[in-house]
Amino acid sequence: MAVIETNRDEPQGPKPLSVAFVRDAWYVASIGTELKSKILSTRLFGQPIVLFRGADNRPVALLDRCPHRNAPLSEGKLVEGQLQCGYHGWRFDSQGACVHVPGLCSEDYRRNQNATRFATYEQDGFIWIYGNPSVADPAPPESIACCDAKNYMTRRATYDVEATLHAVAENILDVPHTAYLHGGLFRKQGGETPIDVVVRRMADRVEAEFIGEKRPAGIVGRILAPGSGDVIHVDRFILPSWAQVEYQLGESYHMMGTNLLTPLDARTTRVFACFSLKSRIPAWLLWPFFRIVAKRIIKQDIRILKLQSETIELFGGEQFTSTEVDVLGLQIWQLLKQAQRGETQVSREPSERRFQMLV
Amino acid sequence: MAVIETNRDEPQGPKPLSVAFVRDAWYVASIGTELKSKILSTRLFGQPIVLFRGADNRPVALLDRCPHRNAPLSEGKLVEGQLQCGYHGWRFDSQGACVHVPGLCSEDYRRNQNATRFATYEQDGFIWIYGNPSVADPAPPESIACCDAKNYMTRRATYDVEATLHAVAENILDVPHTAYLHGGLFRKQGGETPIDVVVRRMADRVEAEFIGEKRPAGIVGRILAPGSGDVIHVDRFILPSWAQVEYQLGESYHMMGTNLLTPLDARTTRVFACFSLKSRIPAWLLWPFFRIVAKRIIKQDIRILKLQSETIELFGGEQFTSTEVDVLGLQIWQLLKQAQRGETQVSREPSERRFQMLV
Amino acid sequence: MAVIETNRDEPQGPKPLSVAFVRDAWYVASIGTELKSKILSTRLFGQPIVLFRGADNRPVALLDRCPHRNAPLSEGKLVEGQLQCGYHGWRFDSQGACVHVPGLCSEDYRRNQNATRFATYEQDGFIWIYGNPSVADPAPPESIACCDAKNYMTRRATYDVEATLHAVAENILDVPHTAYLHGGLFRKQGGETPIDVVVRRMADRVEAEFIGEKRPAGIVGRILAPGSGDVIHVDRFILPSWAQVEYQLGESYHMMGTNLLTPLDARTTRVFACFSLKSRIPAWLLWPFFRIVAKRIIKQDIRILKLQSETIELFGGEQFTSTEVDVLGLQIWQLLKQAQRGETQVSREPSERRFQMLV
Numbered sequence A, B, C: 001m002a003v004i005e006t007n008r009d010e011p012q013g014p015k016p017l018s019v020a021f022v023r024d025a026w027y028v029a030s031i032g033t034e035l036k037s038k039i040l041s042t043r044l045f046g047q048p049i050v051l052f053r054g055a056d057n058r059p060v061a062l063l064d065r066c067p068h069r070n071a072p073l074s075e076g077k078l079v080e081g082q083l084q085c086g087y088h089g090w091r092f093d094s095q096g097a098c099v100h101v102p103g104l105c106s107e108d109y110r111r112n113q114n115a116t117r118f119a120t121y122e123q124d125g126f127i128w129i130y131g132n133p134s135v136a137d138p139a140p141p142e143s144i145a146c147c148d149a150k151n152y153m154t155r156r157a158t159y160d161v162e163a164t165l166h167a168v169a170e171n172i173l174d175v176p177h178t179a180y181l182h183g184g185l186f187r188k189q190g191g192e193t194p195i196d197v198v199v200r201r202m203a204d205r206v207e208a209e210f211i212g213e214k215r216p217a218g219i220v221g222r223i224l225a226p227g228s229g230d231v232i233h234v235d236r237f238i239l240p241s242w243a244q245v246e247y248q249l250g251e252s253y254h255m256m257g258t259n260l261l262t263p264l265d266a267r268t269t270r271v272f273a274c275f276s277l278k279s280r281i282p283a284w285l286l287w288p289f290f291r292i293v294a295k296r297i298i299k300q301d302i303r304i305l306k307l308q309s310e311t312i313e314l315f316g317g318e319q320f321t322s323t324e325v326d327v328l329g330l331q332i333w334q335l336l337k338q339a340q341r342g343e344t345q346v347s348r349e350p351s352e353r354r355f356q357m358l359v
Ligand code: FES
Pocket: A066, A067, A068, A069, A070, A071, A085, A086, A087, A088, A089, A090
């Protein structure tokens, strides 16, 4: 029986956007190599953030607003590893402390003058920032599976989507749309082969395993897995914002695509993709093909997600309906809401659900 | 004595825009020949609408929002007369019913999954949609007088105006502005000839007859009526949104310009003009001249109406004053408000008012 | 001891923009020579205003909204010194009185039909308008010191800034930012010379005198004062919106830069700069250099003030902190708030405060 659920408790009328800001968590702010001697500006939860490397080369993230007259600090410049505001020259160290106010005789300028600082961490080739600035020194972020691991080639990329983090995660982990939106690229339309789907829910994640799937059809499948045979395919959402797609063919092929989503604001999501591949064919030889296909897929996803957002806004909110083959969307939303309420650590028996879908 | 009225009951302070959405009525959504094998998107009362022709070639209008994840249906494609959403491939028939959900094994997907459908009708060369989607099968729209009638040449055109339906209707049916905004085109400034105006109000319409008017001066008049002599000139508003201008010169010349207004949203009005002409000179010969003049007039009207809307918005609302020569504007507004409240059918004694104006 | 103040009474959370509209006061609407036979449109306190010269060549300012159907009057044309609306041809005299309604037989059209008029005055080469239209005939504006005075060369210029009047006034009268935002142009960074600052507050103004300042460094200083020696430098804010910078070097050099600020709306300020110079070197010879330097400074100020406004809006309001060297900003704000409440004339003992700053 197909379980039909709406994405909300109440059945009728538009609902606000599915936005749950999980603040006590790490988000990627930049690819590590893109933060060099220049100042970068980004956003998190709608707040402007300025990024730079301090005197010790470690990344620094401050709220991008000078406490003096609110000029954006990202318009300033670096002076000896400190950030000097471009308006009146106030200077801030890597803790956000104001260390110089030009013109002022007294040194008594340290009250209220500090810039808000976010904890940072550099790992797996990314700059991470912690979403809650009142936590000075949080435990480091989790490592990304297979990232820069032995026998794996890892590539990083980034792009922006005009949609909620939830809509982007659901899109990345959704199977049926690939046959329609990306028609022909790696699944064909009107599939009639039933396969088993097992959905496992844990405290910090939910994953769907697709059992008995054939090698993906189309060009992607042929490049990824030139032989035939069964496939291990798992789609996985990990709190606060990781959308992971894993494919395995026997011992020789293994692909781990981890998409680290950063909510720039309620309806803009920056995707940091970390793609790790082990294969018999040298990965550097496959990469150019992957790139071309990935670019096309991403372009189509960006377009439909933007159109989806615009339609939702025109109607004043979401009004979704779901079926059984919306495998992960609803549970991702539940995880996000619980995490936003701080209930991530609630011990929860892992649950498992099994059903069939056509591919 | 000149009766001076304001457009509202209360005399001071800006009022909101004169917007009255009459939902239980037919509106033109498209010229018939413009809806072929392609999907069109339009709007009504601010709601996006998707238009297409079903398997039987009859027009279909659905709310342009997929019930699944709210992608716009107009981004999909037609498959055997059904509309297939471009995101996950859900398919809808000409009643808006969801008839296929890719991937789903069960057929039990028919609850909540339907797209909202608006009744449609094709008549007089236009595609009409009924503004209230909960009325499944309303009585057909009225026919347009003289449209495609014997001895008449009929032409259709469409353009958008950034103004309320009320402002557009008043503009089309207003006489004095023609001498100023369209100076020289068909009336001269500072006219000093008094003529009689008779205003007749009925249950669903109000019309003004101008008695003793000379043949319109200027280039339009000379083309329309090369001879001289008195003119029958009636300006007419018919609920919910028709602005009709009728000119007659003896037996041989008769022009019926019916402007069917569609409120795309509160401050955007699409005009579907249906222009029917009987004349001694072959109509196809006159048409090129009419076109050139009409284009110039419409361009001037579009411009001033947009500026009027912008000024009203800057001031936070309308603040109008009126005189006797604002012949129809106030009564059009009363008709619209009554119709919005569902009081169209209230039997009402036709009333008549007579006064003089200078042309 | 450095006095650290916030720009508001309450210490935490963003505050609304520092906007205080002082309506009972004169503002410059145009440079006199720019209002000739053409109609100009401008704004004051967010309200559109139309400017023209009446039959007697005196400036007229009306609310830029036709009382008939709210078309902007600035789209009309001048007919015998009267303003004729471009839509239906209503005509208004220099008092805003409606003197003609085309088509109307009766002359009884003078009720409610007048356009709102603002008092105007032409003086010191500027067109002034009085912010409160219900005051028909206010006392003339103050004269601008040194403007077109004997031995002085006076130049006028105008530019727009996307920031509050308060932020623009504070920017113009601020000393420390010149070494940073305009680095090298007329002050060098990291100055270590302590000078005395005397701040004098009067009923309608506040001024800061900088005592013991050296000739300004950099290119501006060298042009302004080729010799050396001490400088008299006063920065002055005069209600409702004058930001005045005065420099004197002995008898021979005197510069009075009066910036007359007009609040087009809450976050857009038009600056009318009136620059008067007395010098040994002929002023016409200095002017080209001044122009080049002023253009660059103004461009930098426009840019940072716009970025400041955008950041404040992103955060939902201002959150400023101040130190002693924010010499005038807080007192300008107090003057504006008092004037807005109508307390300008409150007799107040002039106060004086003295402290040191580094330049
Ligand atoms: S705004 Fe940053 S130093 Fe003044």
